[in-house]
Amino acid sequence: xxxxxxxxxxxxxxxxxxxxxxxxxxxxxxxxxxxxxxxxxxxxxxxxxxxxxxxxxxxxxxxxxxxxxxxxxxxxxxxxxxxxxxxxxxxxxxxxxxxxxxxxxxxxxxxxxxxxxxxxxxxxxxxxxxxxxxxxxxxxxxxxxxxxxxxxxxxxxxxxxxxxxxxxxxxxxxxxxxxxxxxxxxxxxxxxxxxxxxxxxxxxxxxxxxxxxxxxxxxxxxxxxxxxxxxxxxxxxxxxxxxxxxxxxxxxxxxxxxxxxxxxxxxxxxxxxxxxxxxxxxxxxxxxxxxxxxxxxxxxxxxxxxxxxxxxxxxxxxxxxxxxxxxxxxxxxxxxxxxxxxxxxxxxxxxxxxxxxxx
Amino acid sequence: xxxxxxxxxxxxxxxxxxxxxxxxxxxxxxxxxxxxxxxxxxxxxxxxxxxxxxxxxxxxxxxxxxxxxxxxxxxxxxxxxxxxxxxxxxxxxxxxxxxxxxxxxxxxxxxxxxxxxxxxxxxxxxxxxxxxxxxxxxxxxxxxxxxxxxxxxxxxxxxxxxxxxxxxxxxxxxxxxxxxxxxxxxxxxxxxxxxxxxxxxxxxxxxxxxxxxxxxxxxxxxxxxxxxxxxxxxxxxxxxxxxxxxxxxxxxxxxxxxxxxxxxxxxxxxxxxxxxxxxxxxxxxxxxxxxxxxxxxxxxxxxxxxxxxxxxxxxxxxxxxxxxxxxxxxxxxxxxxxxxxxxxxxxxxxxxxxxxxxxxxxxxxxxxxxxxxxxxxxxxxxxxxxxxxxxxxxxxxxxxxxxxxxxxxxxxxxxxxxxxxxxxxxxxxxxxxxxxxxxxxxxx
Numbered sequence: 117x118x119x120x121x122x123x124x125x126x127x128x129x130x131x132x133x134x135x136x137x138x139x140x141x142x143x144x145x146x147x148x149x150x151x152x153x154x155x156x157x158x159x160x161x162x163x164x165x166x167x168x169x170x171x172x173x174x175x176x177x178x179x180x181x182x183x184x185x186x187x188x189x190x191x192x193x194x195x196x197x198x199x200x201x202x203x204x205x206x207x208x209x210x211x212x213x214x215x216x217x218x219x220x221x222x223x224x225x226x227x228x229x230x231x232x233x234x235x236x237x238x239x240x241x242x243x244x245x246x247x248x249x250x251x252x253x254x255x256x257x258x259x260x261x262x263x264x265x266x267x268x269x270x271x272x273x274x275x276x277x278x279x280x281x282x283x284x285x286x287x288x289x290x291x292x293x294x295x296x297x298x299x300x301x302x303x304x305x306x307x308x309x310x311x312x313x314x315x316x317x318x319x320x321x322x323x324x325x326x327x328x329x330x331x332x333x334x335x336x337x338x339x340x341x342x343x344x345x346x347x348x349x350x351x352x353x354x355x356x357x358x359x360x361x362x363x364x365x366x367x368x369x370x371x372x373x374x375x376x377x378x379x380x381x382x383x384x385x386x387x388x389x390x391x392x393x394x395x396x397x398x399x400x401x402x403x404x405x406x407x408x409x410x411x412x413x414x415x416x417x418x419x420x421x422x423x424x425x426x427x428x429x430x431x432x433x434x435x436x437x438x439x440x441x442x443x444x445x446x447x448x449x450x451x452x453x454x455x456x457x458x459x460x461x462x463x464x465x466x467x468x469x470x471x472x473x474x475x
Numbered sequence: 476x477x478x479x480x481x482x483x484x485x486x487x488x489x490x491x492x493x494x495x496x497x498x499x500x501x502x503x504x505x506x507x508x509x510x511x512x513x514x515x516x517x518x519x520x521x522x523x524x525x526x527x528x529x530x531x532x533x534x535x536x537x538x539x540x541x542x543x544x545x546x547x548x549x550x551x552x553x554x555x556x557x558x559x560x561x562x563x564x565x566x567x568x569x570x571x572x573x574x575x576x577x578x579x580x581x582x583x584x585x586x587x588x589x590x591x592x593x594x595x596x597x598x599x600x601x602x603x604x605x606x607x608x609x610x611x612x613x614x615x616x617x618x619x620x621x622x623x624x625x626x627x628x629x630x631x632x633x634x635x636x637x638x639x640x641x642x643x644x645x646x647x648x649x650x651x652x653x654x655x656x657x658x659x660x661x662x663x664x665x666x667x668x669x670x671x672x673x674x675x676x677x678x679x680x681x682x683x684x685x686x687x688x689x690x691x692x693x694x695x696x697x698x699x700x701x702x703x704x705x706x707x708x709x710x711x712x713x714x715x716x717x718x719x720x721x722x723x724x725x726x727x728x729x730x731x732x733x734x735x736x737x738x739x740x741x742x743x744x745x746x747x748x749x750x751x752x753x754x755x756x757x758x759x760x761x762x763x764x765x766x767x768x769x770x771x772x773x774x775x776x777x778x779x780x781x782x783x784x785x786x787x788x789x790x791x792x793x794x795x796x797x798x799x800x801x802x803x804x805x806x807x808x809x810x811x812x813x814x815x816x817x818x819x820x821x822x823x824x825x826x827x828x829x830x831x832x833x834x835x836x837x838x839x840x841x842x843x844x845x846x847x848x849x850x851x852x853x854x855x856x857x858x859x860x861x862x863x864x865x866x867x868x869x870x871x872x873x874x875x876x877x878x879x880x881x882x883x884x885x886x887x888x889x890x891x892x893x894x895x896x897x898x899x900x901x902x903x904x905x906x907x908x909x910x911x912x913x914x915x916x917x918x919x
Contacts, residue, residue, distance in 0.1 A: 185849060185850060187846045189842060190842070230916065231843060231846075233912075233916050234840060234843040234847050234912065234913050234916050235843070235846060235847050235850045236847070236850055236851070236912070
């Protein structure tokens with residue numbers, strides 16, 4: 117491959133550290149960048165270090181070790197506007213968002229590409245477990261990472277399609293253990309860093325803390341309401357519909373005679389709808405806010421759809437395609453088809469595109 | 476292509492001669508200068524010699540030199556140290572001071588001092604008339620506060636916001652002594668308190684000699700004369716002046732003067748404050764009484780030796796170096812004006828240091844300018860950048876009245892001992908290309 121000038125996003129974690137190292141190894145001219153997306157604390161008074169600072173220090177150390185430049189850019193305002201505000205609004209309207217999808221599609225990659233151009237780069241790279249390939253017509257396509265346990269293609273469906281030719285995912289052919297091994301061999305300070313599972317702007321690991329902080333405890337989404345069955349029969353109380361996610365069993369109280377699950381919410385009446393395991397399963401649903409990275413499927417096409425991270429894609433048929441979105445019927449019904457979550461459409465290993473699950 | 480270092484105002488490489496002078500004090504002459512024995516004496520001799528050398532460079536007496544942990548500490552000692560000797564009295568400084576002075580003044584405000592910022596004109600020159608008025612009004616003994624009435628306090632040039640003096644609201648708000656203790660207190664009474672405070676003789680006036688961002692040279696000698704005539708101690712931050720201009724405390728009526736080693740080819744973390752004999756100053760640290768009690772703590776002998784050695788060398792080479800650099804800076808300025816459309820030279824029309832050129836390039840992304848130049852091998856600075864990466868518009872350019880569109884995308888080139896004509900020509904080749912690229916991508 118021709119050497120390129122690559123801007124690589126370095127979070128300070130092991131994945132993006134190795135991604136940068138692999139690019140350097142392949143002879144590319146590499147520039148590292150860390151995005152400062154937000155600050156846990158509102159003020160940065162002396163003594164209080166800024167949240168992402170540890171990540172920034174780690175990324176800087178890795179860049180120094182690799183002998184590449186490293187810059188820190190502040191995208192806090194854009195990140196708050198495009199990702200956190202959306203996250204909060206989605207929960208407030210009774211849906212369950214994927215902030216990482218939103219960030220990749222709206223903020224991170226667009227911003228990287230723009231800054232990359234300003235720095236004279238012709239490609240951008242991240243440490244996602246995904247691959248780039250070419251279809252039969254020679255167009256760039258997004259493909260699942262080889263490590264299916266780590267595959268992150270699910271989070272990348274919302275990328276602007278015109279960006280694909282400039283993307284590089286150096287970890288796409290590696291497994292996580294291989295990545296760690298490379299990090300150790302290279303003596304990177306991030307080699308043994310634990311996996312970060314939580315959402316980056318939810319430091320406590322409990323998203324409700326963010327909702328309470330940004331909506332206020334008096335917001336209807338956080339106020340008590342009634343637990344109802346699908347038919348509207350009250351069966352108990354809950355302490356705020358935004359605290360519940362479809363499929364959840366905890367926090368519903370006992371004594372219902374049968375095991376109950378959250379199957380939805382009705383924000384207008386502040387009701388959380390519960391039902392049996394049976395009622396949690398669905399086979400027909402629609403997805404909106406579509407984004408296509410390849411030729412979109414047509415009505416009648418057989419596709420594969422993944423409705424949550426770390427779940428396999430399942431067979432489905434496209435019933436209808438219209439301006440609002442597409443209507444799907446799954447070959448086998450799935451549990452907890454959750455409004456707001458991403459549904460990603462695959463053809464084999466290739467990402468065709470995706471959207472947000474509508475009601 | 477080798478990268479080009481045009482950031483000598485940020486810091487300079489340690490000169491080999493300076494390093495050689497310092498080495499013995501980390502090795503065989505490691506002693507504590509306060510010790511009575513021979514090791515102590517060996518270290519003490521080095522410290523004494525360093526003090527003597529620096530004093531000679533500055534035209535001071537050795538006893539008037541206080542070694543500090545750098546320019547920031549010296550500025551804090553001067554401003555806060557003076558403010559604490561005159562509780563409640565105004566601290567006066569220019570709006571374009573280094574953060575070390577402005578933040579120290581803010582700290583004084585938090586302790587009850589009043590603050591007056593001297594505005595600068597569009598060239599970055601301190602508005603002398605404002606300072607003169609201030610000194611004149613304070614040289615008259617203030618009337619008894621108990622008998623104060625507003626109309627008596629309204630001279631032709633009332634020292635209140637909006638009347639020539641820049642007093643930012645956050646400073647008023649932060650001033651403990653000025654904060655309304657009871658909301659029912661009348662505005663009239665409050666204004667009276669405030670004016671009374673501001674009419675008191677300032678604890679210190681601080682105006683930097685050479686501005687670190689735009690390079691403007693303030694008429695420090697005349698300002699110092701004015702302050703002395705009014706009986707007000709005058710401090711100047713000479714960190715960017717030493718080695719570039721004649722800096723002599725026997726020719727300029729300063730009471731306090733800050734220097735720093737690492738801008739001169741000396742080590743980082745060492746500076747000094749000249750404290751004219753008889754100037755009352757409160758120490759910021761408390762300890763073993765070193766440096767006349769003004770800066771206690773076991774002395775960094777190697778550092779002091781490094782500062783003195785760097786100052787001696789810089790002063791000896793000053794005239795030749797400045798004669799060499801002036802045409803290089805002029806070449807840079809003329810070349811940039813020619814090659815970059817809508818380029819603005821900040822501080823144009825003012826007398827400036829032959830080592831600093833600050834330009835604004837409207838339309839270029841302020842946050843990307845330095846990285847993009849660095850990626851092309853040009854090392855420069857802009858206004859204050861914070862360690863987390865967030866870029867704020869320079870307070871200096873803002874004080875000069877530059878709109879954010881100009882104050883944001885600014886670049887400081889600073890030349891020094893290692894700068895060659897080839898460096899300048901390469902910067903001239905690269906800079907316009909980078910600016911053009913950034914301008915083309917704005918809003919992309």
